[in-house]
Amino acid sequence: MSDRYTSFANTPAGRAVVKRLGLPEPLRLRRYQPGDPDVAGTVLVGGAGRLADPVRKLLRSLGAAIEGDGPYTGLIFDATGITDSAGLRALYDFFHPVARSLRPCGRVVVLGTAPQDCANPREATAQRALEGFVRSVGKEFGRGTTAQLVYVAPGAEDAIESTLRFLLSPKSAYVSGQVVRVGPAHVDQPKDWTKPLDGKIALVTGAARGIGEAIARLLARDGAHVVCLDVPAAGQPLSAVANDIRGSALQLDLTAADAPQRLVDHFSERHGRVDIVVHNAGITRDKTLARMSEDKWDVLMDVNLSSQERVNDALLAADLLPAGGRIVSVSSMSGIAGNRGQTNYAASKAGVIGLVQSYAPVLADKGVTINAVAPGFIETRMTAAMPIMVREAGRRMNSMSQGGQPVDVAETIAWLASPASAGITGNVVRVCGQSLLGA
Ligand code: NAD
Secondary structure, rough: OHHHHHHHOOOHHHHHHHHHHOOOOOOOOOOOOOOOOOOOOOOOOOEEOOOOHHHHHHHHHHEOOOOOOEEEEEEEEOOOOOOOOHHHHHHHHHHHHHOOOOEEEEEEEEEOOHHHHOOOHHHHHHHHHHHHHHHHHHHHHOOOOEEEEEEOOOOOOHHHHHHHHHOOOOOHHOOOOOOEEOOOHHHHHOOOOOOOOOOEEEEEOOOOOOOHHHHHHHHHOOEEEEEEEEEEHHHHHHHHHHHHOOOOOEEOOOOOOOOOHHHHHHHHHHOOOOOOEEEEEOOOOOHHHOOOHHHHHHHHHHHHHHHHHHHHHHHHHHOOOOOOOOOEOOOOHHHHHHOOOHHHHHHHHHHHHHHHHHHHHHHOOOOOEEEEEEEEEEEOOHHOOOOOOHHHHHHHEEOOOOOHHHHHHHHHHHHHHHHHOOOOOOOOOEEEOOEEOOO
């Protein structure tokens, strides 16, 4: 979808007008193109804890420079050595002198220890403080800069490569202000980081268009065979996507009584397993609660939440998700912040978060991870249909002053689906350009 304001603001005349009037200045975000390195330029690493040295080693192995004067493409701070509030001064000491030395679309990553993993209350207090710092940097630095906090559990030091690659690369263009938790896990490093999903079988629901289509295309780019699922009415665009990416098309209404069994039959007969399940299919049926008919509530809850539960249960009961399996569900910012006219939708999307968080420990025993992504304003048919003022507010009220693209959600899902992301489970990652709404 076209965002004429962003196009205008990126012309020389537009830039001048926008500056003079103090309007939002959306920078054209740099996005990943095949062949791009995950990390380029100079990334400055500061702080002193258990991660600074391994991170420097990793960055060198990726071909990044880690010393020298700015401008920098990234700033990484290892805060795991901070054990009390006085120690937080180290954040100021590292970031203050270089706060204006980041290139456009720069990357800030702070590494910490989750408060529940800390040795004592003082350390936990200081580590919790990192969240406020990082979220403010995301709102303050501007020019397409993203800022994230990664809590790395003790023992998970070897499990962070996929996360650092993602957060430092243009793949995370629209992810900012997030807290990611990485736990200890045995990580299978991909032989080829440009094809981390080689040999994997993936299911993407709602793949005929929009975000689902982008997810299917990206998982195929990363090497997976993708089974693209959508309703029979979307059969034509569905086949076009599946053919284009050499995947397969499966016409199926997820609310049909036999849908779980048909999925079980499909995967057991054709592939013997399914490694990656992406629950993307979703609908809106907006109305204020007083005006909402019961069918609007029922059909929405069935598509957006109950069908995910039925499909997961059936695939797990049939033992089709092997160790190393990945489930990623698409939630929404509405599920976090709530939204007028969306009691049904927000309840379903908050339910998706509940599903992911409650299943994570259960599935950990099987070596399967389950995570959610929560998109904010993404340029799709769904958002194109909004009234213009609501649409403009959604587009601009975030740190990037623009809407995200379906590919931004897809890149985030591809990162979570990677075999190298074994340490990430029960996480909810917003793809919202750091929306001003919600936590
Ligand atoms: P979309 O309407 O363009 O695509 C959704 C797809 O799901 C369609 O192809 C549709 O046919 C399919 N689908 C619907 N019901 C189905 C069923 N019963 N069985 C099988 N397939 C079914 O929507 P989108 O904007 O691409 O959104 C994709 C997901 O992202 C949804 O879960 C949505 O709630 C979520 N989301 C979108 C945005 C946004 O800004 N676009 C923001 C937050 C969350």
